[in-house]
Amino acid sequence: MKKSIKDIDLKNKKVLIRVDYNVPINENAEVEDDTRIRESLATIQYLIEQNCALIIMSHLGRPKGKPDAKYSLKPVAKKLQELINKSVKIAEGIVDEKTKQLAKNLKNGEILMLENIRFDPREEKNDIEFANELKSLVGDDAVFVQDAFGSVHRAHTSTYAIAKLLPAVCGFLLEKEIKYFEKILNSPERPFIAILGGAKVSDKIGVIENLINKVDGIIIGGAMAYTFLLSKEIKVGNSLVEKDKLDLAKGLLRKAEEKKVNILLPIDHIVATQASDNVEYKYIDSIDIPDGYMGLDIGKNTVSRIANIILSAKTIVWNGPMGVFELNNFQEGTRQVALLVANATQKGATSVVGGGDSVSAVKKFKVADKISHISTGGGASLELLEGKTLPGIEVLLDK
Numbered sequence: 495m496k497k498s499i500k501d502i503d504l505k506n507k508k509v510l511i512r513v514d515y516n517v518p519i520n521e522n523a524e525v526e527d528d529t530r531i532r533e534s535l536a537t538i539q540y541l542i543e544q545n546c547a548l549i550i551m552s553h554l555g556r557p558k559g560k561p562d563a564k565y566s567l568k569p570v571a572k573k574l575q576e577l578i579n580k581s582v583k584i585a586e587g588i589v590d591e592k593t594k595q596l597a598k599n600l601k602n603g604e605i606l607m608l609e610n611i612r613f614d615p616r617e618e619k620n621d622i623e624f625a626n627e628l629k630s631l632v633g634d635d636a637v638f639v640q641d642a643f644g645s646v647h648r649a650h651t652s653t654y655a656i657a658k659l660l661p662a663v664c665g666f667l668l669e670k671e672i673k674y675f676e677k678i679l680n681s682p683e684r685p686f687i688a689i690l691g692g693a694k695v696s697d698k699i700g701v702i703e704n705l706i707n708k709v710d711g712i713i714i715g716g717a718m719a720y721t722f723l724l725s726k727e728i729k730v731g732n733s734l735v736e737k738d739k740l741d742l743a744k745g746l747l748r749k750a751e752e753k754k755v756n757i758l759l760p761i762d763h764i765v766a767t768q769a770s771d772n773v774e775y776k777y778i779d780s781i782d783i784p785d786g787y788m789g790l791d792i793g794k795n796t797v798s799r800i801a802n803i804i805l806s807a808k809t810i811v812w813n814g815p816m817g818v819f820e821l822n823n824f825q826e827g828t829r830q831v832a833l834l835v836a837n838a839t840q841k842g843a844t845s846v847v848g849g850g851d852s853v854s855a856v857k858k859f860k861v862a863d864k865i866s867h868i869s870t871g872g873g874a875s876l877e878l879l880e881g882k883t884l885p886g887i888e889v890l891l892d893k
């Protein structure tokens with residue numbers, strides 16, 4: 495386990511914290527969705543209670559290593575100020591003279607937000623010199639707090655190099671992410687099932703390869719199911735298929751069989767000629783999809799077949815929607831799975847949902863509060879499910 499802010503004395507310290515405020519900004523320069531800011535509040539409030547002088551850093555978008563007003567964190571600082579009801583100073587830069595002065599004058603209990611860390615080209619280069627300049631803002635006696643789960647799969651200056659220079663611990667948000675992923679990956683209550691879907695097999699090969707060694711069953715839906723079905727010579731019409739992944743899909747099915755891991759693929763489908771609410775859709779009560787049609791959602795027989803498996807599971811990890819859930823005509827399979835995962839959780843299962851679109855689905859179908867853990871990092875959660883160690887976590891102090 496990694497040390498958290500509860501395991502270290504922070505009273506009256508200067509703290510440099512990395513958060514993930516990569517939030518959508520609208521054309522009026524306002525924060526469009528403040529979820530990520532709200533998720534950081536517990537950590538920030540705790541640090542303020544400890545009378546820390548707090549310097550916040552985050553990235554926003556991809557500004558290509560130079561200042562770009564479009565990616566300024568000013569709207570974010572304003573939103574944070576509103577949410578914590580406390581003044582938040584925003585620096586014009588990162589390690590320029592003016593910002594250094596602001597940092598030097600920062601008093602205990604005050605908050606300063608640096609500009610977008612990616613305005614400096616050295617951020618993505620994991621640069622020791624840049625890390626030293628960041629450290630000089632807080633001094634030798636400071637602490638580094640990592641709470642940006644969405645960024646810890648990258649070894650950047652603000653996620654790695656800086657953590658080598660100061661005592662580095664996780665904030666509450668990162669701590670919770672690590673706790674859930676460690677639990678499901680290292681000591682899951684059984685049966686343990688994975689529900690995988692979404693757009694591409696290629697995105698999730700590593701996840702399947704790793705989870706085959708850990709789970710009791712895998713439910714596969716979404717577009718990637720069609721590559722698996724075609725690899726078994728089932729007709730998939732015009733469904734999205736990754737032709738160059740057919741052998742790999744076959745290999746994964748064989749491996750699962752050897753390991754006695756049940757892989758469940760769709761047995762019926764909702765299809766249409768294209769992914770649109772403006773064309774006619776129909777239900778196909780067979781595993782084969784007729785020519786000219788695309789599989790865009792799992793059918794009702796597939797749902798009833800997976801229902802018992804989900805409801806009797808004690809650990810569930812879900813990544814990837816079962817169909818094109820953004821469209822009314824193809825949302826039902828994902829909606830049913832969301833309700834089933836919520837039900838299983840209420841009966842005592844531990845459920846973890848990861849992936850940007852899967853998280854949107856869980857919110858859309860209003861079961862977010864019934865899931866044990868909704869991960870805040872798409873890429874980072876995938877890498878953990880792939881069995882990788884993440885540099886930004888690895889570098890933190892052990893308990």
Ligand code: ADP
Binds near residue numbers: 692817
């Ligand atoms: P996540 O963000 O949860 O990891 P992905 O990004 O892998 O999920 O996949 C989500 C996308 O997959 C959604 O936009 C959804 O519309 C699409 N999708 C799901 N099923 C299908 C399908 N059968 N055909 C085409 N696209 C699909």
Ligand code: MG
Binds near residue numbers: 849850851
């Ligand atoms: Mg996605």
